[in-house]
Amino acid sequence: MTDRPEFTHRRVRRGLIGPFGGRQLLGGAIVILVTGVLLVVVTTPLGAVNPTGPNDPQPTPYALGSAPANGLRVGEIPPELTITGSNGQPAALTDLDGKPVQLADLRGKAVWINFWASWCPPCQSETPVLRGIADRYRDRGLAVVGISVQESSASNVAAYAAKYQLGYTIAADSTGDVFRSYRLYALPTQFFLGTEGEIRAIVPAPMTMARAIAQVEAILPPSGGPASPSP
Secondary structure: OOOOOOOOOOOOOOOOEOOEOHHHHHHHHHHHHHHHHHHHHHHOOOOOOOOOOOOOOOOOOEEOOOOOOOOOOOOOOOOOOEEEOOOOOEEEOEEOOOOEOOHHHHOOOEEEEEEEOOOOHHHHHHHHHHHHHHHHHHHHOEEEEEEEEOOOOHHHHHHHHHHOOOOOEEEEEOOOHHHHHOOOOEEOEEEEEOOOOOEEEEEOOOOOHHHHHHHHHHHOOOOOOOOOOOO
């Protein structure tokens, strides 16, 4: 009788999921995680504006000097946005499109004046706040005016505004006249004006979204739209 070959059964190795082993699954998970983190970083503009806890560090202003003893005060009417023209005569500050920016033209509206610089880290951190507030309250009587100071050129300001799609009014104080008339000592500095043009609040620090909403809600026209200026 012919001897038959011995029968042996070998167990087929299978992965944790189908044909994929543990190492392959781990490698795939790492790739997905890294890709997700990169997407968040790329699509989040500038500084984070998410709420922070009570013990988290908060952004601080960039100090330019000591606070002046005779700075502008709440309740006062701030200086008009005037610079020295090329002919040596007073002229209106203009926005990036060359249009005059004058507070007298904004009477009846709530106004947020933001003094900032494109090279200033705390100014950069609050840029998403300004952009969001301007979009949110544009139809409720708020005018946001960003005045860039101590820049090397107006083109740098325009490039920054274009990169981050800033739709509110932006002007470059190239002469430093507005900077000096408002007696600034830190960047960013905020001036919140009521509908009569009076200073309602001065904040020499970056704004969080919650703090900005509180300040803006306090100065909006009662009807939610531009108020009629007093004669």
